[in-house]
Amino acid sequence: MIELKPICILDKEMAECVHLSVTEEQYNFVAANSYSLAEAYDTNKEYDKNGEGNRAAPFAAYSDGKMVGFAMIGYMHPNEEDDEYGIFSDEPVYYFWRLFVDKEHQGKGFGKEILRLAMEKVKAKFLGDANWCFASYVPENIASKRTFAAYGFMEDGRVIDDETVCKIGI
Numbered sequence: 526m527i528e529l530k531p532i533c534i535l536d537k538e539m540a541e542c543v544h545l546s547v548t549e550e551q552y553n554f555v556a557a558n559s560y561s562l563a564e565a566y567d568t569n570k571e572y573d574k575n576g577e578g579n580r581a582a583p584f585a586a587y588s589d590g591k592m593v594g595f596a597m598i599g600y601m602h603p604n605e606e607d608d609e610y611g612i613f614s615d616e617p618v619y620y621f622w623r624l625f626v627d628k629e630h631q632g633k634g635f636g637k638e639i640l641r642l643a644m645e646k647v648k649a650k651f652l653g654d655a656n657w658c659f660a661s662y663v664p665e666n667i668a669s670k671r672t673f674a675a676y677g678f679m680e681d682g683r684v685i686d687d688e689t690v691c692k693i694g695i
Contacts (some may be wrong), residue, residue: 527638529584580652586639593630596643597623600652619647621660636672658695661688
């Protein structure tokens with residue numbers, strides 16, 4: 526059974542999260558967790574109490590008490606200056622910044638379960654209201670493509686920063 530727990534740069538589990546990794550062949554598919562946690566910290570300090578600005582919610586994934594993966598969900602407001610993905614229209618959206626399983630725990634179905642649990646949070650609109658959730662992946666990353674497609678994400682025809690963009694209504 527997988528459990529998602531929020532994680533921040535001040536948590537004692539942060540060091541364990543930073544040391545999760547993918548296989549050497551997968552290095553070009555996902556950023557290091559140290560970078561992701563720094564992004565989350567930087568993004569969240571710009572978020573104000575009125576709900577303006579982008580948010581990032583990083584989660585460590587646990588199986589039987591052992592950290593096995595990582596997910597980071599973004600909540601992005603329209604027309605933000607840092608719209609590097611070009612996904613904004615006139616409404617806020619959710620976005621999977623990261624989703625991966627540690628190399629020691631791949632092939633056990635954890636990725637699909639992490640996505641399912643993360644999408645429960647998205648569907649509950651835990652960071653704010655939105656109608657869409659986006660994700661992107663390097664086209665050669667067949668595992669990510671299959672995982673998102675199996676959940677119901679549909680490619681939207683765009684490739685941004687060499688990544689295929691997909692989305693699902695929430």
